[in-house]
Amino acid sequence: xxxxxxxxxxxxxxxxxxxxxxxxxxxxxxxxxxxxxxxxxxxxxxxxxxxxxxxxxxxxxxxxxxxxxxxxxxxxxxxxxxxxxxxxxxxxxxxxxxxxxxxxxxxxxxxxxxxxxxxxxxxxxxxxxxxxxxxxxxxxxxxxxxxxxxxxxxxxxxxxxxxxxxxxxxxxxxxxxxxxxxxxxxxxxxxxxxxxxxxxxxxxxxxxxxxxxxxxxxxxxxxxxx
Amino acid sequence: xxxxxxxxxxxxxxxxxxxxxxxxxxxxxxxxxxxxxxxxxxxxxxxxxxxxxxxxxxxxxxxxxxxxxxxxxxxxxxxxxxxxxxxxxxxxxxxxxxxxxxxxxxxxxxxxxxxxxxxxxxxxxxxxxxxxxxxxxxxxxxxxxxxxxxxxxxxxxxxxxxxxxxxxxxxxxxxxxxxxxxxxxxxxxxxxxxxxxxxxxxxxxxxxxxxxxxxxxxxxxxxxxx
Amino acid sequence: xxxxxxxxxxxxxxxxxxxxxxxxxxxxxxxxxxxxxxxxxxxxxxxxxxxxxxxxxxxxxxxxxxxxxxxxxxxxxxxxxxxxxxxxxxxxxxxxxxxxxxxxxxxxxxxxxxxxxxxxxxxxxxxxxxxxxxxxxxxxxxxxxxxxxxxxxxxxxxxxxxxxxxxxxxxxxxxxxxxxxxxxxxxxxxxxxxxxxxxxxxxxxxxxxxxxxxxxxxxxxxxxxx
Amino acid sequence: xxxxxxxxxxxxxxxxxxxxxxxxxxxxxxxxxxxxxxxxxxxxxxxxxxxxxxxxxxxxxxxxxxxxxxxxxxxxxxxxxxxxxxxxxxxxxxxxxxxxxxxxxxxxxxxxxxxxxxxxxxxxxxxxxxxxxxxxxxxxxxxxxxxxxxxxxxxxxxxxxxxxxxxxxxxxxxxxxxxxxxxxxxxxxxxxxxxxxxxxxxxxxxxxxxxxxxxxxxxxxxxxxx
DNA sequence: TATGAATGAGCGTTCATTCAT
DNA sequence: CATGAATGAACGCTCATTCAT
Numbered sequence: 001x002x003x004x005x006x007x008x009x010x011x012x013x014x015x016x017x018x019x020x021x022x023x024x025x026x027x028x029x030x031x032x033x034x035x036x037x038x039x040x041x042x043x044x045x046x047x048x049x050x051x052x053x054x055x056x057x058x059x060x061x062x063x064x065x066x067x068x069x070x071x072x073x074x075x076x077x078x079x080x081x082x083x084x085x086x087x088x089x090x091x092x093x094x095x096x097x098x099x100x101x102x103x104x105x106x107x108x109x110x111x112x113x114x115x116x117x118x119x120x121x122x123x124x125x126x127x128x129x130x131x132x133x134x135x136x137x138x139x140x141x142x143x144x145x146x147x148x149x150x151x152x153x154x155x156x157x158x159x160x161x162x163x164x165x166x167x168x169x170x171x172x173x174x175x176x177x178x179x180x181x182x183x184x185x186x187x188x189x190x191x192x193x194x195x196x197x198x199x200x201x202x203x204x205x206x207x208x209x210x211x212x213x214x215x216x217x218x219x220x221x222x223x224x225x226x
Numbered sequence: 227x228x229x230x231x232x233x234x235x236x237x238x239x240x241x242x243x244x245x246x247x248x249x250x251x252x253x254x255x256x257x258x259x260x261x262x263x264x265x266x267x268x269x270x271x272x273x274x275x276x277x278x279x280x281x282x283x284x285x286x287x288x289x290x291x292x293x294x295x296x297x298x299x300x301x302x303x304x305x306x307x308x309x310x311x312x313x314x315x316x317x318x319x320x321x322x323x324x325x326x327x328x329x330x331x332x333x334x335x336x337x338x339x340x341x342x343x344x345x346x347x348x349x350x351x352x353x354x355x356x357x358x359x360x361x362x363x364x365x366x367x368x369x370x371x372x373x374x375x376x377x378x379x380x381x382x383x384x385x386x387x388x389x390x391x392x393x394x395x396x397x398x399x400x401x402x403x404x405x406x407x408x409x410x411x412x413x414x415x416x417x418x419x420x421x422x423x424x425x426x427x428x429x430x431x432x433x434x435x436x437x438x439x440x441x442x443x444x445x446x447x448x449x450x451x452x
Numbered sequence: 453x454x455x456x457x458x459x460x461x462x463x464x465x466x467x468x469x470x471x472x473x474x475x476x477x478x479x480x481x482x483x484x485x486x487x488x489x490x491x492x493x494x495x496x497x498x499x500x501x502x503x504x505x506x507x508x509x510x511x512x513x514x515x516x517x518x519x520x521x522x523x524x525x526x527x528x529x530x531x532x533x534x535x536x537x538x539x540x541x542x543x544x545x546x547x548x549x550x551x552x553x554x555x556x557x558x559x560x561x562x563x564x565x566x567x568x569x570x571x572x573x574x575x576x577x578x579x580x581x582x583x584x585x586x587x588x589x590x591x592x593x594x595x596x597x598x599x600x601x602x603x604x605x606x607x608x609x610x611x612x613x614x615x616x617x618x619x620x621x622x623x624x625x626x627x628x629x630x631x632x633x634x635x636x637x638x639x640x641x642x643x644x645x646x647x648x649x650x651x652x653x654x655x656x657x658x659x660x661x662x663x664x665x666x667x668x669x670x671x672x673x674x675x676x677x678x
Numbered sequence: 679x680x681x682x683x684x685x686x687x688x689x690x691x692x693x694x695x696x697x698x699x700x701x702x703x704x705x706x707x708x709x710x711x712x713x714x715x716x717x718x719x720x721x722x723x724x725x726x727x728x729x730x731x732x733x734x735x736x737x738x739x740x741x742x743x744x745x746x747x748x749x750x751x752x753x754x755x756x757x758x759x760x761x762x763x764x765x766x767x768x769x770x771x772x773x774x775x776x777x778x779x780x781x782x783x784x785x786x787x788x789x790x791x792x793x794x795x796x797x798x799x800x801x802x803x804x805x806x807x808x809x810x811x812x813x814x815x816x817x818x819x820x821x822x823x824x825x826x827x828x829x830x831x832x833x834x835x836x837x838x839x840x841x842x843x844x845x846x847x848x849x850x851x852x853x854x855x856x857x858x859x860x861x862x863x864x865x866x867x868x869x870x871x872x873x874x875x876x877x878x879x880x881x882x883x884x885x886x887x888x889x890x891x892x893x894x895x896x897x898x899x900x901x902x903x904x
Numbered sequence: 905t906a907t908g909a910a911t912g913a914g915c916g917t918t919c920a921t922t923c924a925t
Numbered sequence: 926c927a928t929g930a931a932t933g934a935a936c937g938c939t940c941a942t943t944c945a946t
Contacts, residue, residue, distance in 0.1 A: 009926080025347045027253045031920060041928045043923085052920070116350055117343020121251045124342055128403075159416035162400065163393050170392025173357075190385035198424040232909080257937065267911045272938065458930080477799045479705045483916065493932045498917070568802055569795020573703045576794055583851075611868040618848025619841050626840065629806075642837035650876040687905085709941060719907045721944085730941070 010048045012038040017055045022109045025118035026056050056119065060126075063107035070099050075137075078144075086150060086207035090192070094215070097168075097188045104172055105181055112176040131169065138165045142199065150204040164195050185219050236274045238264040243281045248335050251344040252282050279348075286340065286349070289333035296325050301363075312376060312433035316418070320441070323394075323414045330398055331407055338402040357395065364391040368425065376430040390421050411445050462500045464490040469507045474561050477570040478508050505574075512566065512575070515559035522551050527589075538602060538659035542644070546667070549620075549640045556624055557633055564628040583621065590617040594651065602656040616647050637671050688726045690716045695733045700787045703796035704734050734797065738804075741785035748777050753815075756822075764828060764885035768870070772893070775846075775866045782850055783859055790854035809847065816843045820877065828882040842873050863897050 016038035020029040031052055035042050049055040074096045084092070104111055113119055114126055139161030145151035151160075171191055175182070189212050196208045232238075242263035246255040257278055261271050275281040300322045310318070330337055338344075340352055365387035371377035377386075397417055401408070415438050422434045458464075468489035472481040483504055487497050501507040526548045536544070556563055564570075566578055591613035597603035603612075623643055627634070641664050648660045694716035698707040709730055713720050727733040752774045762770070782789055791797055792804055817839035823829035829838075849869055853860070867890050874886045 025253075025343075027251075028347060030918090042921090042930095043928050044926075046921070047926065115343075116353070117251070118347060118350075121249065121254060121342075121344055124344070127342065131399075156416060159413070160420065162396060163417055163420045166393045166396025167389050168392075169396050169399075170388060173395075174388065187385075190382060191389060194386065194389045194424040198420040235909080256935090268938085269911055269940085270909075273909065278937070461930080475799065477705075477795070480799060482914090494917085495919085495932055496930075499930065504916070568799075568805065569703075569793075570799055570802070573706060573796060576796075579794070608868060611865075612872065614848060614852065615845050615869060615872045618846075619844045621851075622840060622844025622847050625809075625847075639837070642834060643841055646838065646841045646876040650872040708939090720909095720942090721907050722905080724942070725905065 009038075009040060009044060013040060013045060013048055014055070014059060018059050018109055021056060021059065021118070022113050025113070026053070026120045026123070053122075056123075059110055060114065060119070060123070063110045064126075066107070067100070067103050070103055071133075071137075074099070078141075082148070086204055087211050089150070090196075090208055090211045091215075094185075094188055094192060097192070098184060101172070101175060101184050101188065104175055105184070108176045108178075111172070115173055115176060131165070134168065135161055135165045138162075138168075145199065150201055151199045152201055155199060160199055163198065167191050167195060183219075185215070189215060232266075235264070235266060235270060239266065239271060239274055240281070240285060244285050244335055244339075247282060247285070248339050248344065251339075252279070252346040252349070282349075285336050286352075289329075289336045290352075292333070293326070293329050296329055297359075297363075300325070304367075308374070312430055313437045315376075316422075316434055316437045317441075320411075320414060320418060323418070324410060327398070327401060327410050327414060330401055331410070334402045334404070337398070341399055341402060357391070360394065361387055361391045364388075364394075371425065376427055377425045378427055381425060386425055389424065393417050393421060409445075411441070415441060458492075461490070461492060461496060465492065465497060465500055466507070466511060470511050470561055470565075473508060473511070474565050474570065477565075478505070478572040478575070508575075511562050512578075515555075515562045516578075518559070519552070519555050522555055523585075523589075526551070530593075534600070538656055539663050541602075542648075542660055542663045543667075546637075546640055546644060549644070550636060553624070553627060553636050553640060556627055557636070560628045560630070563624070567625055567628060583617070586620065587613055587617045590614075590620075597651065602653055603651045604653055607651060612651055615650065619643050619647060635671075637667070641667060687716075687718060687722060691718060691723060691726055692733070692737060696737050696787060699734060699737065699796065700791050703791070704731070704798045704801070731800075734801075737788055738792065738797070738801070741788045742804075744785070745778070745781050748781055749811075749815075752777070756819075760826070764882055765889050767828070768874075768886055768889045769893075772863075772866060772870060775870070776862060779850070779853060779862050779866065782853055783862070786854045786856075789850070793851055793854060809843070812846065813839055813843045816840075816846075823877065828879055829877045830879055833877060838877055841876065845869050845873060861897075863893070867893060 013034065017029070017034045020034045020037055023029070024033070029052070031045055032042055034055075035045050038044075045055070049058070077092070077096070114123060117124060117127075119126075139157050142151060142155065142157050142160045142164070146153055146155060146157070168191065171187060175184075175187075193208060193212055197205055200208065239260065243255070243260045246260045246263060249255070250259070255278070257271050258268055260281075261268050264270075271278075271281070275284065303318070303322075340349060343350060343353070365383055368377060368381065368383050368386045368390070372379055372381060372383070394417065397413060401410075401413075419434060419438055423431055426434065465486065469481070469486045472486045472489060475481070476485070481504070483497050484494050486507075487494050490496075497504075497507070501510065529544070529548075566575060569576060569579070591609055594603060594607065594609050594612050594616070598605060598607060598609070620643065623639060627636075627639075645660060645664055649657055652660065691712065695707070695712045698712045698715055701707070702711070707730070709723055710720055712733075713723050716722075723733070727736070755770070755774075792801060795802060795805075797804070817835050820829060820833065820835050820838045820842070824831055824833060824835070846869065849865060853862075853865075871886060871890055875883055878886065
């Protein structure tokens with residue numbers, strides 16, 4: 001039986017593919033599972049994608065593209081950060097993290113798939129690319145913080161970078177498995193606090209404590225009124 | 227006497243299997259690839275393992291068993307830790323971490339496979355089991371530290387636990403990908419220092435700085451003389 | 453519309469499967485042989501049957517189902533047989549046998565496979581089930597005949613049942629191997645005559661002789677005019 | 679470990695093979711099963727038999743050879759039967775049947791295997807050979823009986839032969855499945871009686887009744903004293 | 905003779921991809 | 926665009942047979 005031409009066929013297939021990929025991994029997902037989930041025929045799949053792998057890459061790309069845009073924007077903003085007072089810095093840092101983690105939450109399913117290797121070894125290198133990128137960015141930030149005097153001067157940049165990146169990495173891996181959206185702001189405030197304590201000068205730590213206390217109470221007020 | 231079994235056949239197969247599994251994942255690895263890499267026939271594989279999965283589990287088990295032993299031993303020692311002076315505590319903590327990470331290094335290839343999900347979705351749960359275990363252990367330690375007064379009293383146990391576990395998790399994921407063995411002691415001293423700064427009371431932090439300085443110089447001396 | 457399924461694909465496969473099963477037995481038959489004989493690809497086989505065994509069972513079931521229907525109908529009719537005059541009884545008996553043996557002829561190839569154990573030991577029990585059923589039915593008929601007075605009173609029911617069932621069993625095994633359809637009526641008249649002589653009272657034997665003579669001449673006339 | 683040279687190795691293998699063949703059929707029997715059952719190595723099997731099939735044929739041959747000898751002897755005796763009085767004929771007939779069925783009992787396991795097709799389709803033809811042989815022998819006997827006047831003159835030789843052979847065939851198939859040796863004499867007396875009634879002249883039937891009665895009572899006496 | 909590790913052809917089954925409609 | 930029957934390469938696993946000792 002032929003179905004009425006559906007202009008959403010392609011997106012229906014993508015949505016279904018994502019679901020099935022997440023459930024069974026790239027290799028474990030059968031094209032027929034995907035098309036059945038999209039209420040389309042197997043043939044339709046090949047009208048829209050060259051191969052199964054092709055569909056996977058497309059799904060992946062859409063998530064990575066959005067994340068890439070955010071990261072690039074943040075990178076540009078950073079150049080303008082110099083000499084801001086601590087509280088502003090801390091706020092901006094937090095906002096940046098929030099944007100990234102919101103994006104992760106939005107694409108949590110594929111991100112999880114990639115993070116947990118479900119995309120078959122073919123896509124393992126992606127984790128490296130991301131992890132390395134995160135680590136380098138972090139190291140640059142740490143370096144910058146030391147130069148600006150708000151991070152301790154005795155830090156080993158590489159180690160500190162790894163440690164901080166690790167904290168966020170862990171958070172990302174946790175987020176990606178949550179069923180309901182957690183209070184991202186609270187999560188990030190927590191990590192930030194610990195990072196700052198680990199790396200920061202006493203002045204920064206003090207500033208941090210104040211900003212966080214304020215932010216937390218605001219956040220609580222927002223939640224109450226909502 | 228029968229044709230003497232190649233006494234290395236089994237271990238050659240295990241080594242080859244590990245290599246191929248890592249390269250292609252559990253599902254992607256073809257039995258024939260494994261046997262070819264071990265210079266044996268397909269049939270020989272089934273002389274030693276019931277199924278492909280069986281071989282994978284065996285490889286996994288040998289790593290997990292060793293790790294399990296270490297973790298259990300450490301757990302038992304911990305009961306005797308109460309009331310030790312800070313420097314001793316810090317040393318013991320470091321030694322424990324060293325044992326664990328030495329074990330991870332020894333089994334890095336298979337650990338990497340598991341950590342990166344290459345064992346097909348069937349083995350995803352193992353990561354959870356380990357991650358949850360690590361997190362809980364960490365939380366217990368944090369709780370204990372707070373009670374004993376060497377961790378700050380205002381810590382959120384869950385968040386701190388997650389953060390610390392994340393730092394080590396990241397370290398493990400990095401270790402597992404290194405080609406040459408890094409200076410584990412230095413790595414761990416670094417993470418420990420950052421963790422203690424993030425969580426510890428000023429007294430603990432001070433003790434930590436001293437112990438670490440001493441340890442690092444000893445380590446450096448050992449390396450020079452070697 | 454999809455590529456229209458070859459409407460004969462399934463039946464072509466069934467026919468080919470039957471042929472190959474008969475030639476090589478269930479275990480010896482290769483799926484590829486079957487599909488080649490049906491001018492289809494190996495994959496096509498699995499579009500229609502879950503497994504090779506499944507196909508075998510389907511072939512078997514279609515034959516057994518038809519036979520089962522006939523046997524059940526006959527069983528029901530038998531209740532109405534009491535007190536009929538001998539000639540009628542003999543005619544009805546013959547008609548029943550004819551229906552059964554026509555069915556056997558129709559499904560001779562698969563019946564032969566089962567009778568000769570070609571369905572691998574897994575299906576041996578089927579022969580028992582049928583043989584036991586036939587034997588019991590026969591014994592019940594013998595018992596009934598003794599009670600009604602048309603079988604000799606000195607018969608050992610079990611032995612006589614076994615003997616008669618054996619006669620028919622042999623006939624069935626022979627039929628199943630014939631290349632051209634034999635004159636079933638003549639065959640069955642023959643067995644019936646011998647059975648009745650072996651078991652019957654003089655009166656029954658006499659009635660039998662008359663009925664058979666008449667039946668044979670009718671049958672001959674039909675054949676001449678055809 | 680090498681075993682002490684065992685002069686019975688070959689026969690132990692044959693015995694084990696027979697057991698395993700019977701249990702699983704020719705195709706289903708694994709060489710390793712056989713050698714394990716014989717407490718020998720797989721290699722040993724191939725010292726004594728060229729192939730698995732070879733072993734099967736040997737087992738089969740030993741049974742068929744013995745049966746063949748008996749059948750040939752009986753055939754020779756038959757030439758001397760002419761003109762014997764009925765009671766002697768009947769006795770001799772019975773004795774011949776007894777020898778054959780004793781032999782069947784002795785080799786019941788392989789006979790069963792062959793009869794039920796467990797020897798894979800490759801050996802189906804053997805059943806034909808036997809069945810045809812039995813049928814022909816029977817037909818010759820029927821013909822002879824008609825000529826000598828102790829079988830009814832109106833018999834269709836072919837049909838009667840088939841019927842009688844069928845009766846014995848059924849008996850053989852039953853025997854071959856018994857777990858404990860039945861009273862063969864009684865079984866055969868039963869079939870003989872029915873056959874004679876089906877085929878014989880009134881005089882023969884009468885003679886038969888007497889002989890059988892006597893034989894049964896003798897048999898009973900023997901059993902009591904044993 | 906005896907052993908049992910090693911071999912490798914072979915088969916059932918799966919599933920990505922193609923194609924006739 | 927859409928369909929789903931058809932294709933066939935691929936792979937896991939089995940087991941008869943060989944062979945080095």
